[in-house]
Amino acid sequence: MKSFEYARPTTEAEAVEFLGENGIQAAILAGGTDLTSLLRAELVSPSRVVDLKQVPSLHQVTRLEGGVQIGALVTLADLATNPLLAGYPSLFDVVDGVRSIQVQGSGTIGGDLCHLPNCWYFRKGYGLLGQDNGVSLPETGDNRYHAIFGNEGAAKFVNASRFAPALIAWGAKVRIVGTSHKTTSRDRSGGSSVDAEWIPLEYFYVTPKTERQGNTILKPGQFVSHIWLPDANQITSATYEVLQMEGLDWPLAAASVCLDVDGGFVRGASIVMGHVAPTPWVAGDASRWLIGRQIDEDTAGVAADVAVSSAKPLSMNEYKVQIARTAVKRALLKATGQLDS
Amino acid sequence: MVERKIGWEPQGSHTLVGGEIQRVDGKVKASGQAKYTNDINTPGTLFAKLLTSPHAHAKLVLLNIEKAKGVKGVKSVLAIAKVGDEIQYEGWPIVAIAAERPEFAEDGLRAVEFKFEPLPHFVDGSDFKGAVEADVTVGGKPLKLTKSVGKSGQGDVEVALKEAKHVHRGTYGIHMITHMSMEPHGSHAAWDGENLNVALSTENVSGTSGQYVQPVGVDAMNVNIRCDFLGSGFGSKSTVDEWDVACAKLAKATGKPVRLMLSRTTEMQIGGNRPSAFAEVTVACDAEGNVTAWDSRHWGSNGLQGSIVDHDVTPYVFLPKTRQSVSTGIATNCSPERPWRAPHHPQACAYTQTALDDLAAKAGIDSLQFFQKNLNLTSLPHIYGPELEIAAKLIDWKGKWHPRGKGSGNGPVKRGVGVALHTWDGAANQSNVTLKVHSDGSVEVVTGSQDVGTGTRTCIAQVAADTFGVSMSTIKVSLGSNQFPKAGPSEGSSTIGGVTGPVRRTAQQALWKILDLVAAKYTVERTTLTARDGKVWLGEKEVCTWKQAATLVGPMGLELYGGPVTEDEGLTNHQVGGVQMAEVAVDTETGVIRIVKMVAVQDAGMIVNRLLARSQVYSGLIMGIAYSLSEERIMDNKTGRFINANLNDYKLPRIGDIGDLVVEFYEPESEYKRGVIGLSEPPVISTGAAISNAVANAVGVRVPVLPLTPKRVLDALKGAKG
Structure with a gap:
C-alpha cells in the first residue's frame, strides 16, 4: 500500500471539495471492505483517501417523495433493522447472504454498489478487461466465475454488487454528487449546496469497451450519496443468491425479483440477475412473460428458462447458466412464499 | 506388592491420562498473551518484506537494488536472486528489504528495478497429454519430462480382469492444494555477538539450527532457535527457508533484530503445496463382490520436482492379490511439494x-x-x-x-x-526429555519438542502429574528451544507418542527413587508404596504427603534424563x-x-x-x-x-x-x-x-x-x- 493523504469531510460539500481538488487522485472510503483490498494490492494508489463516514446525511434513512431515501453509508446491519425498509425483503435476503457479521457491520450499501469486480485477472493487476499483451485472459484462461451474458465485448467480468439486482428490480435511483458532472441540478443536503443528479440505478453501470471507461458512470470527483426506492406498497420481492459456501462468499449467480400480484395473477414483474454479466442483468423477456400468469413451480421454471435463454457461456462456465436459471426460479417462488426452507 | 514395570497402567486405572483435560496453555492462547513468531517485536525490530516473481517461468534479466537502498526508512537491501537466474515458479523470492516500518520496506521494494524475460510455462498437473506435448525447458532440460515413472504389481491382471464378473473403469482426480497455516512462514532474527537468536515458526525446533550454518555462515553451536507457539504448519514448516536465511542476513547487515513473515499471498504461493493426483482405474470383482483385480495408471504433479503419489499407497488399504499400477510424475512451474498432513x-x-x-x-x-x-x-x-x-x-x-x-x-x-x-503409521519420534523433581515437590519437564497445536505441553503435564499422583499445576513444561534436549520434528503424527513415552518412563523412574527414599525413612517395604492424590500410600494407609516425600531428594532435587522410546517398552506403537x-x-x-x-x-x-x-x-x-x-x-x-x-x-x-x-x-x-x-x-x-x-x-x-x-x-x- 502506498502512502496517501487522509481527508475526513463532515458535509457533502466538503467531500466534493476534497474529491475535486486539482491534481488530486482521490479514492472514496466508505466501509472499507473493498478499498482496503484494492489499496493493499496496489490496484488503486490514490494520493488522497476521502473518508465519508463523518458526513451525517449519508447515514440517514428518510421518507422522500413517494419513497424512501437511503444514505450511501448506511451499513448492511442498519439496513436490515430499519423500520422504513420493512417492505423490501429482497434487500434483507442480500444482507443475510453476506453472512459475515463483520462485513454486515462495516460494509455499506453505497460501497456495495461501487464494489469493483472480483475477476481474478483484475485482482492480479491485469485491468478490468483482464488483458495481457492484447489477449483477453478471461476469454482464453480460467473463466469459471465469469460472465455468461453481455460478454461479447472486451469485458468478461461480472458485476460484484450484491444489492444492485434487488435495487434495480425495485426501480431504484441513485443520487450522484460531484462537481465534474456538467448537467446537474441544484440540490440541498447537509446545509450546503452541491451539484447532484438522480439517475436510475439501471443506467449507473456500464460495460466498458476500453480499460479507461470503468464499470460505472462515476467520473473522478463524484460519488453516490443516496439511493431512492419507490414505496413498496403491495409489491412482493425476494432475492435468491446461489452461494457455494455458508460463510463469506460471492454468489455464483443471483436473481432478485419484484412482483405485483393481484388475485393470484402477475400484474407487473421485474427480474434482475446478478453476477452473470458485467452489469446487473435485467431479464425483461422473462418479466414480460409472467404478466397475467400465476406463479407456481412450472411457470417459475419457464420464466427462468426465458431469463437464461440468451446466455452465452465462456469455455468453462456453462454450469452458471443452470445456476442463474435456478436463482431466477427460486427468487420467484420465494417472493410468492412457495420456496421451502 | 506393586509391580515396578515401565509402562502404562491398565485401562481405566489412570487418573489423568486418557481424561478430558483442557489445554494448559489454552488461556494464554485464547487471550492473546501467547507470543507467536509474528508477535515478537523486541525493541528496534526492523520489518522485512520480499519482492517475488509474478512469473511462473522467466529469466531475470535486470536487477538493480541501488535506488531501493536510498529510500527513506530502508536499512538494508538483499538481492536473493541474481541476473541470469531462471525463475521457475510464481512467488520465487528476488529481493528482501528490511526497514524501520513495514510501509518503508514496501516503498523500498517499489524502488527496485527489475525485468523478467518470460519463458513458456506449464502448470497443469491434471493435463497428462499437455505435459507430454509442452515445450517448456528448465535449466536446458525439458520440463515436460515425466520426472518419475514408477511401476508396481503382482499377478496377471489381464487374466484376472477376464475372469471377473464385474469390471469397472473410471477416471478420478484430486487437485493441488496449499497448506494454509494460520500463521505464515517466517522468523525473527537477532544477533548477539556471534550468537544468532531466531524465533522461528517451525515444527522442527531441534532440527533447524544446523540449516543456518552454511547459508548464513554461523556455527551451529551459536544458533538459538525458539518456537514457544506455532500457528500450525501441517508438515510445511520443517526447514529453514531462503526467506529465513534472508532474515538472518538482514539482521546481521543492520545489526538490528529483523522480522520477516511471508505475506498471505506469498505464503500460499511458496509456503506449501500438496500434490495433485489423477488416475485411470480398472477394478474388478467376482459375483459375490470380492475384489479380484486392480489396474491403474496415475499421474499428477507436486510442483517443480515432478514426482507423484507413492506407489506403496496404491491401491489404498485394499490390496487385491492381482494388482498393478503405473505412475507418472509431471513437473510443473509450481513451488515444490511440502509434506501435507498424511502425505x-x-x-x-x-x-x-x-x-x-x-x-x-x-x-x-x-x-x-x-x-x-x-x-x-x-x-x-x-x-x-x-x-x-x-x-x-x-x-x-x-x-x-x-x-x-x-x-x-x-x-x-x-x-x-x-x-x-x-x-x-504414526510411530513415535525420537525425543529426549529432562525431568526434575524439586525438593518442594514441584516438577519440571524440559524437551526440545514443540506444540504445533496438538497440545504437547498439556499431554506432557498430564502424564507427569498422573505418574506422580499430583495435580497438573505441580508440573512445569518447557519446550520450544533447541537448547533443550533434542526432540524429533512434529511430522507424521509422531509427537505425542514421542514425548509422552520418555516422560512416562522417566517419571516412573523418578517416582521409584523417591518411593525408595520414603521407604527408607518410614521403614516400610519400598515396593508396596504408591503415589496418588498428592500423597504416598501403603495400601490404603497414608505414609506422607508428596511434598514431604520430595524433600527427601535434597536441595539439589532429582534430575533424570530420558531418551527416546522404543516400541518394545510398550509405551508406544x-x-x-x-x-x-x-x-x-x-x-x-x-x-x-x-x-x-x-x-x-x-x-x-x-x-x-x-x-x-x-x-x-x-x-x-x-x-x-x-x-x-x-x-x-x-x-x-x-x-x-x-x-x-x-x-x-x-x-x-x-x-x-x-x-x-x-x-x-x-x-x-x-x-x-x-x-x-x-x-x-x-x-x-x-x-x-x-x-x-x-x-x-x-x-x-x-x-x-x-x-x-x-x-x-x-x-x-x-x-x-x-
Whole structure:
C-alpha cells in the first residue's frame, strides 16, 4: 500500500471539495471492505483517501417523495433493522447472504454498489478487461466465475454488487454528487449546496469497451450519496443468491425479483440477475412473460428458462447458466412464499 | 506388592491420562498473551518484506537494488536472486528489504528495478497429454519430462480382469492444494555477538539450527532457535527457508533484530503445496463382490520436482492379490511439494476407494457390505470390522443408504451416505526429555519438542502429574528451544507418542527413587508404596504427603534424563486404522453440497487426552471437508499463476459448512495395550473418498474430481444426462 493523504469531510460539500481538488487522485472510503483490498494490492494508489463516514446525511434513512431515501453509508446491519425498509425483503435476503457479521457491520450499501469486480485477472493487476499483451485472459484462461451474458465485448467480468439486482428490480435511483458532472441540478443536503443528479440505478453501470471507461458512470470527483426506492406498497420481492459456501462468499449467480400480484395473477414483474454479466442483468423477456400468469413451480421454471435463454457461456462456465436459471426460479417462488426452507 | 514395570497402567486405572483435560496453555492462547513468531517485536525490530516473481517461468534479466537502498526508512537491501537466474515458479523470492516500518520496506521494494524475460510455462498437473506435448525447458532440460515413472504389481491382471464378473473403469482426480497455516512462514532474527537468536515458526525446533550454518555462515553451536507457539504448519514448516536465511542476513547487515513473515499471498504461493493426483482405474470383482483385480495408471504433479503419489499407497488399504499400477510424475512451474498432513494418503484414498465404491454400485451391492466383504484385503480387518459397525450405527447407515440416486424425496436436494477407510503409521519420534523433581515437590519437564497445536505441553503435564499422583499445576513444561534436549520434528503424527513415552518412563523412574527414599525413612517395604492424590500410600494407609516425600531428594532435587522410546517398552506403537462415513445433501439444481453429518471412528492405541484427541479428529474432518468440497490451488494455464492465492477466492469452509461432526475412538483393551500412536494425520485421509461416495450415492453419478464444486457436480449431472 502506498502512502496517501487522509481527508475526513463532515458535509457533502466538503467531500466534493476534497474529491475535486486539482491534481488530486482521490479514492472514496466508505466501509472499507473493498478499498482496503484494492489499496493493499496496489490496484488503486490514490494520493488522497476521502473518508465519508463523518458526513451525517449519508447515514440517514428518510421518507422522500413517494419513497424512501437511503444514505450511501448506511451499513448492511442498519439496513436490515430499519423500520422504513420493512417492505423490501429482497434487500434483507442480500444482507443475510453476506453472512459475515463483520462485513454486515462495516460494509455499506453505497460501497456495495461501487464494489469493483472480483475477476481474478483484475485482482492480479491485469485491468478490468483482464488483458495481457492484447489477449483477453478471461476469454482464453480460467473463466469459471465469469460472465455468461453481455460478454461479447472486451469485458468478461461480472458485476460484484450484491444489492444492485434487488435495487434495480425495485426501480431504484441513485443520487450522484460531484462537481465534474456538467448537467446537474441544484440540490440541498447537509446545509450546503452541491451539484447532484438522480439517475436510475439501471443506467449507473456500464460495460466498458476500453480499460479507461470503468464499470460505472462515476467520473473522478463524484460519488453516490443516496439511493431512492419507490414505496413498496403491495409489491412482493425476494432475492435468491446461489452461494457455494455458508460463510463469506460471492454468489455464483443471483436473481432478485419484484412482483405485483393481484388475485393470484402477475400484474407487473421485474427480474434482475446478478453476477452473470458485467452489469446487473435485467431479464425483461422473462418479466414480460409472467404478466397475467400465476406463479407456481412450472411457470417459475419457464420464466427462468426465458431469463437464461440468451446466455452465452465462456469455455468453462456453462454450469452458471443452470445456476442463474435456478436463482431466477427460486427468487420467484420465494417472493410468492412457495420456496421451502 | 506393586509391580515396578515401565509402562502404562491398565485401562481405566489412570487418573489423568486418557481424561478430558483442557489445554494448559489454552488461556494464554485464547487471550492473546501467547507470543507467536509474528508477535515478537523486541525493541528496534526492523520489518522485512520480499519482492517475488509474478512469473511462473522467466529469466531475470535486470536487477538493480541501488535506488531501493536510498529510500527513506530502508536499512538494508538483499538481492536473493541474481541476473541470469531462471525463475521457475510464481512467488520465487528476488529481493528482501528490511526497514524501520513495514510501509518503508514496501516503498523500498517499489524502488527496485527489475525485468523478467518470460519463458513458456506449464502448470497443469491434471493435463497428462499437455505435459507430454509442452515445450517448456528448465535449466536446458525439458520440463515436460515425466520426472518419475514408477511401476508396481503382482499377478496377471489381464487374466484376472477376464475372469471377473464385474469390471469397472473410471477416471478420478484430486487437485493441488496449499497448506494454509494460520500463521505464515517466517522468523525473527537477532544477533548477539556471534550468537544468532531466531524465533522461528517451525515444527522442527531441534532440527533447524544446523540449516543456518552454511547459508548464513554461523556455527551451529551459536544458533538459538525458539518456537514457544506455532500457528500450525501441517508438515510445511520443517526447514529453514531462503526467506529465513534472508532474515538472518538482514539482521546481521543492520545489526538490528529483523522480522520477516511471508505475506498471505506469498505464503500460499511458496509456503506449501500438496500434490495433485489423477488416475485411470480398472477394478474388478467376482459375483459375490470380492475384489479380484486392480489396474491403474496415475499421474499428477507436486510442483517443480515432478514426482507423484507413492506407489506403496496404491491401491489404498485394499490390496487385491492381482494388482498393478503405473505412475507418472509431471513437473510443473509450481513451488515444490511440502509434506501435507498424511502425505499422499488422502489422494490415494480418494482415487482408490471411489473406484471401489463405483465397482460396488456396478455389482449392485451396498457400499458398506462391499467394503466389509473385502476387509480381508486390508492389513487391519480386526480394527476396520468393529469400526465400521460403530460408524454405521452412528450415521444410521441402514436407515439412510439406498441404491445410487434412488433416495426418497422429489425435490432437487438429494441425500446420500458414503464410507471410506484409512491407515497411518504414526510411530513415535525420537525425543529426549529432562525431568526434575524439586525438593518442594514441584516438577519440571524440559524437551526440545514443540506444540504445533496438538497440545504437547498439556499431554506432557498430564502424564507427569498422573505418574506422580499430583495435580497438573505441580508440573512445569518447557519446550520450544533447541537448547533443550533434542526432540524429533512434529511430522507424521509422531509427537505425542514421542514425548509422552520418555516422560512416562522417566517419571516412573523418578517416582521409584523417591518411593525408595520414603521407604527408607518410614521403614516400610519400598515396593508396596504408591503415589496418588498428592500423597504416598501403603495400601490404603497414608505414609506422607508428596511434598514431604520430595524433600527427601535434597536441595539439589532429582534430575533424570530420558531418551527416546522404543516400541518394545510398550509405551508406544505404530499403525492405526480408521473409518469415516459422510452424509451429504446435494442440491442438484445448483450443484451445491452441504455436509449433513460426518462420523469418524478412529483407533489411536491408547488415548492420552480425549478432549485434545477429539479436537485432532475434528480438525482432520474439517480440513478433509475443505479439500473435498471447495479448496483448490487453481493454477491458471494462461498466466502460469496461482490465480486464487487469496482468502477471497481460495474457498475454505466456515462453521456453517462443516455439518455435524461425530467422533468416536475405537479403544478396546487390545488397542489400549499397544500404547500411544499418532493421531494427527489419520482423520484427514478418508474424508474425501467418504464424501465423494456419499455424493455419488445421493445423485447417482460419480463426480470424479475433488474438490466437488458446483461446477463439477453440475457438469457431471449434465454429462450423465448426455
